[in-house]
Amino acid sequence: MAFNILIVDDSKTIRSVIKKTLEIAEIPVGELYEAENGQAGLAVLQENWIDIVFADINMPVMTGIEMIEKMNADNLLEKTPVIIVSTEGSQTRVEELIKKGVRAFIRKPISPETLRNVVNEVMGDYDEGGN
Amino acid sequence: MKEETKDIVYKVCCDVFEHLAFMFGEVLDEDDITSVADTFIKASMSFKGEQQSGIVAIVVPEELSVNLAYEILGLEKSEQIDPDGPEDAVKEVLNTICGRLLPAIFGDSPIFDLTPPETTVISYQEWEELVQGHAYISLEIENNPVLITTSL
Structure with a gap:
């Protein structure tokens, strides 16, 4: 099974790094979409079937947290797994994000091993959820 | 900057260059x-918490910013990078x-x-003024000086 993936990050470099890390981690990717902020990410989510969202927190226009709140308010998007990829160092904020429904948190710099483990964990849960 | 803060800044910066770009400081x-x-490319960002707020900034010679982009992206020197790649790379280093x-x-x-x-891109003269202002500490990364400051 190949996953349709959306990467939401204002840095084109980091989007490229995540794409490359997905390749190295041998994660099967179907369609790969990119967005430079939460608002652009929501537009992609409304037009396409996405299996996993990788999102940064700190972005202009709409942050990753605001995007997740909008997704939670949308019946069609609330169950789409979101994995935060960020430099965030506050455990309090990570716990808040988990409460908001974020499925996993990867602290940058990102390694292929971590990415593979997190995707396996999240998509295992996702399949069991019947989505 | 307090001495103990300097030590933490040095350690964090060396770790970030090493883990993000395989460069040793x-x-x-x-x-x-x-x-x-x-x-030089100067990148800055601010942080705001309940008790503390301030800025963190880094200044990197342009040539090193290009090398940073190649290393972060895992590209060969024969490959082309996006024109925004070097500035993006410095932003990501600072963010991390x-x-x-x-x-x-x-x-x-x-x-x-x-x-x-x-x-922002700054000239040698502006860079020299920053050095002489004594607000920055410095690391040597691949024979290049990297200036770092924080208002902490």
């Missing part, structure tokens, strides 16, 4: 800060430094809101 004494570069510096200093409980990093 050494502390550079103020008297030894020199550069032959004409232009800031993300690691705040919990290293304040612990992992406080929440900080961060602004996205912004960059």
Whole structure:
């Protein structure tokens, strides 16, 4: 099974790094979409079937947290797994994000091993959820 | 900057360059800060928490920013990089430094809101003024001086 993936990050470099890390981690990717902020990410989510969202927190226009709140308010998007990829160092904020429904948190710099483990964990849960 | 803060900044910065770009840093004494570069990329961002707020900034010679982009992206030198790649790379280094510096200093409980990093290109003369202003500490990365400052 190949996953349709959306990467939401204002840095084109980091989007490229995540794409490359997905390749190295041998994660099967179907369609790969990119967005430079939460608002652009929501537009992609409304037009396409996405299996996993990788999102940064700190972005202009709409942050990753605001995007997740909008997704939670949308019946069609609330169950789409979101994995935060960020430099965030506050455990309090990570716990808040988990409460908001974020499925996993990867602290940058990102390694292929971590990415593979997190995707396996999240998509295992996702399949069991019947989505 | 307090001495103990300096030590934390040095350690965090060396770790970030090493893990993000496989580049190794050494502390550079103020008297030894020199550069032959004409232009530099200065990136800065601010943080705001309940108790503390401030800025973190980094200044990197342009040539090193290009190397950073290649290393972060894992590209060969024969490959083309996006024109924004070098500035993006410096922003990401700063973002990662800031993300690691705040919990290293304040612990992992406080929440900080961060602004996205912004960059400007500065001349040698502007760079020299920063060095002479003594607000920055410096690391040597691949024979290049990297200036770092924080208002902490």
